Amino acid sequence: MPKPELKTHQTLWTRVEGLPIVLAFLVVIGAFMITAPESFLGYRMYTTLGSTVVPPLILGLGLTLVIAAGEIDLSFPSVLKVSSLVFVMITKFGVFPLDEDMADKHDLLVWGAFVLALLVGGLIGFLNGLLVVRIGIPSIIATLATLFVWEGATVISSGGLSHNIRDIKEYVIFDVLTGRIGPVPVQFFWAIALAALMWFILNRHRFGEHLLFIGDNANVARVVGVRVDREKIKLFTLMGVLGALSGVMLTLENKNFFTTQGTGFLLVALAAVFIGGTSITGGKGSIVGTVFGSFIVGTVEAGVVGSGISGFWTRLVVGLVFIAAVTFHLTVEKPKGFAGVRRIAGMGGRGPEEGPERPRDTRPP
Amino acid sequence: MDKGGQDYENALRAEGIEMWFGNVGALTGVDLSVGRNEIVGLVGDNGAGKSTLIKIITGVLRPTAGSLYVRDREVDLRNYSVLRAHQHGIETVHQERSLCEKQPLWRNFFVGRQITNRLGFINVRKQKELAQEILLKSIGFRGAGITVDTIVEDLSGGERQGIAIGRAMHFNADLILLDEPTAALGVKEVSKVLEFVDDIKTSGRACLYIEHNLAHVHAVADRIVIIDRGTIVNEVQRGEMTVAELTSFLIELQTERQHAEA
Numbered sequence: 001m002p003k004p005e006l007k008t009h010q011t012l013w014t015r016v017e018g019l020p021i022v023l024a025f026l027v028v029i030g031a032f033m034i035t036a037p038e039s040f041l042g043y044r045m046y047t048t049l050g051s052t053v054v055p056p057l058i059l060g061l062g063l064t065l066v067i068a069a070g071e072i073d074l075s076f077p078s079v080l081k082v083s084s085l086v087f088v089m090i091t092k093f094g095v096f097p098l099d100e101d102m103a104d105k106h107d108l109l110v111w112g113a114f115v116l117a118l119l120v121g122g123l124i125g126f127l128n129g130l131l132v133v134r135i136g137i138p139s140i141i142a143t144l145a146t147l148f149v150w151e152g153a154t155v156i157s158s159g160g161l162s163h164n165i166r167d168i169k170e171y172v173i174f175d176v177l178t179g180r181i182g183p184v185p186v187q188f189f190w191a192i193a194l195a196a197l198m199w200f201i202l203n204r205h206r207f208g209e210h211l212l213f214i215g216d217n218a219n220v221a222r223v224v225g226v227r228v229d230r231e232k233i234k235l236f237t238l239m240g241v242l243g244a245l246s247g248v249m250l251t252l253e254n255k256n257f258f259t260t261q262g263t264g265f266l267l268v269a270l271a272a273v274f275i276g277g278t279s280i281t282g283g284k285g286s287i288v289g290t291v292f293g294s295f296i297v298g299t300v301e302a303g304v305v306g307s308g309i310s311g312f313w314t315r316l317v318v319g320l321v322f323i324a325a326v327t328f329h330l331t332v333e334k335p336k337g338f339a340g341v342r343r344i345a346g347m348g349g350r351g352p353e354e355g356p357e358r359p360r361d362t363r364p365p
Numbered sequence: 366m367d368k369g370g371q372d373y374e375n376a377l378r379a380e381g382i383e384m385w386f387g388n389v390g391a392l393t394g395v396d397l398s399v400g401r402n403e404i405v406g407l408v409g410d411n412g413a414g415k416s417t418l419i420k421i422i423t424g425v426l427r428p429t430a431g432s433l434y435v436r437d438r439e440v441d442l443r444n445y446s447v448l449r450a451h452q453h454g455i456e457t458v459h460q461e462r463s464l465c466e467k468q469p470l471w472r473n474f475f476v477g478r479q480i481t482n483r484l485g486f487i488n489v490r491k492q493k494e495l496a497q498e499i500l501l502k503s504i505g506f507r508g509a510g511i512t513v514d515t516i517v518e519d520l521s522g523g524e525r526q527g528i529a530i531g532r533a534m535h536f537n538a539d540l541i542l543l544d545e546p547t548a549a550l551g552v553k554e555v556s557k558v559l560e561f562v563d564d565i566k567t568s569g570r571a572c573l574y575i576e577h578n579l580a581h582v583h584a585v586a587d588r589i590v591i592i593d594r595g596t597i598v599n600e601v602q603r604g605e606m607t608v609a610e611l612t613s614f615l616i617e618l619q620t621e622r623q624h625a626e627a
């Protein structure tokens with residue numbers, strides 16, 4: 001008996017995760033190699049990208065899981081600030097004064113500050129989770145509120161001042177998290193490792209599967225035995241930890257803390273996730289897409305300037321790339337959506353509502 | 366798996382179960398038992414409380430009052446959950462959707478009780494192999510071009526129902542709860558479901574079977590329990606009533622209620 005073939009709309013496009021977005025990334029890079037060869041044909045641009053992309057990328061990885069679970073978290077820029085401040089305060093006012101001559105550095109204390117920053121991030125995430133799950137505030141509202149709350153808290157407690165921690169480069173943590181291996185920033189490797197871990201969590205771990213089911217249909221998830229509330233709290237906690245990690249990475253790279261750091265990541269990180277093909281409706285998420293989505297956004301931001309166009313254009317170009325990417329995802333992943341696009345483009349084709357079901361072509365009679 | 370002692374009289378016993386949604390009493394004192402190797406039919410009008418009772422037994426809902434015994438042992442309702450119900454060997458085919466649309470079949474079969482390593486990572490190959498077995502045995506699927514990777518979205522209503530039943534069959538439960546399993550099925554598939562219920566009987570297990578088609582329940586049930594507005598109003602042993610008598614009994618109940626409401 002011949003083995004029944006794979007049915008449904010599985011094509012190369014949908015089977016290889018993130019393929020469209022990888023191609024889109026190559027197109028973007030290619031375009032900049034033509035329009036800005038002096039920066040995009042040298043390695044320096046990529047060294048810069050390898051470090052600047054990382055903090056929003058880490059946030060995007062967490063957001064991919066959050067959005068796949070049908071939730072949203074808008075509070076991460078503020079989580080990032082709080083955790084960065086915790087890290088900076090402990091190192092600058094706790095550790096540095098102890099080590100004035102740097103002869104006997106307290107590396108462990110700095111690592112302790114790092115861990116504490118992550119814990120604080122996790123705690124804020126956990127509180128987000130409680131607001132959503134226990135009180136029942138929709139996550140978009142709850143986390144918008146905490147975005148304000150924690151930003152306010154940071155500004156108040158830092159007095160609005162920035163704090164430089166230039167001495168941090170004398171400590172091991174600096175080299176381990178944000179050093180350079182040749183021309184390549186270490187954080188690039190950390191980000192890729194983290195992306196791999198998150199891919200396995202989302203696609204191969206019990207927790208990730210639960211998130212996908214919750215995002216797909218929370219009632220069904222509950223009925224089949226997923227502890228929806230508990231998993232959501234874990235999810236927001238994880239997002240908090242990642243926000244903190246992103247914050248410490250950013251602070252180390254800048255060797256400086258300022259109260260507005262991370263504010264700009266709100267839209268950038270969300271855009272990267274959606275450019276990557278994760279859909280707002282939940283039940284699906286693409287880690288590969290988010291990685292390349294982040295690089296696309298980062299590249300466009302760097303490249304527009306490199307092309308000699310005014311920096312004012314970056315946002316506009318990112319937006320256009322955004323629309324193009326999302327349209328592209330629709331066309332390859334949803335034939336019905338594609339029909340809609342084709343109709344708009346005047347190429348004929350049936351709209352979503354009149355279209356027949358996709359034929360199940362491999363069923364024997 | 367905690368299946369308790371093998372010496373038990375009832376697979377399930379519910380005592381004084383009440384369920385209030387605000388001030389709507391969906392169940393107002395339900396006593397019901399399902400014997401160790403008994404097929405119990407549960408019939409009643411729309412909104413009588415049948416699905417609510419099923420959800421309580423399977424740990425989806427926590428009752429406002431009452432107690433539950435599985436294999437004669439009381440269940441701690443405060444810590445009861447779908448997971449616990451599974452561990453107790455209770456499987457369910459819910460009336461409402463119980464598959465997630467965008468997920469492949471192999472995930473739908475095992476979600477909530479994945480086969481994992483110690484760190485919680487899923488053994489995809491193993492799950493797919495077992496899913497393939499379930500699929501081959503499932504109602505209405507032999508030879509069809511559907512694989513374990515098929516997304517639920519692409520299945521017809523009857524196929525989904527078949528999958529949900531197949532899943533319940535696979536886990537070899539001692540007690541199987543069927544909440545209108547035949548609602549979406551064609552004639553041939555319905556008879557397969559009834560065969561499945563017979564299998565439950567011959568393999569020494571128990572079943573609580575909810576069905577609006579009285580001929581179907583009548584054919585397979587050892588005992589039929591009639592529920593009306595949240596309470597059990599009658600129990601009929603096999604052979605005590607014909608289908609016609611059962612039908613007129615239910616119609617009378619309905620008219621009585623309309624009088625009461627008027």
Ligand SMILES: Nc1ncnc2c1ncn2[C@@H]1O[C@H](COP(=O)(O)OP(=O)(O)OP(=O)(O)O)[C@@H](O)[C@H]1O
Nearest residue numbers: 386389391409410411412413414415416417418460
């Ligand atoms: N979550 C809920 N919130 C409020 N009321 C509910 C809820 N679930 C059920 N009910 C009410 O409880 C009553 C019993 O509902 P249930 O679904 O158990 O009926 P049923 O016997 O299964 O009916 P059917 O044969 O139509 O499936 C109905 O009046 C219903 O409206």
Ligand SMILES: [Mg+2]
Nearest residue numbers: 415416417460
């Ligand atoms: Mg019902």
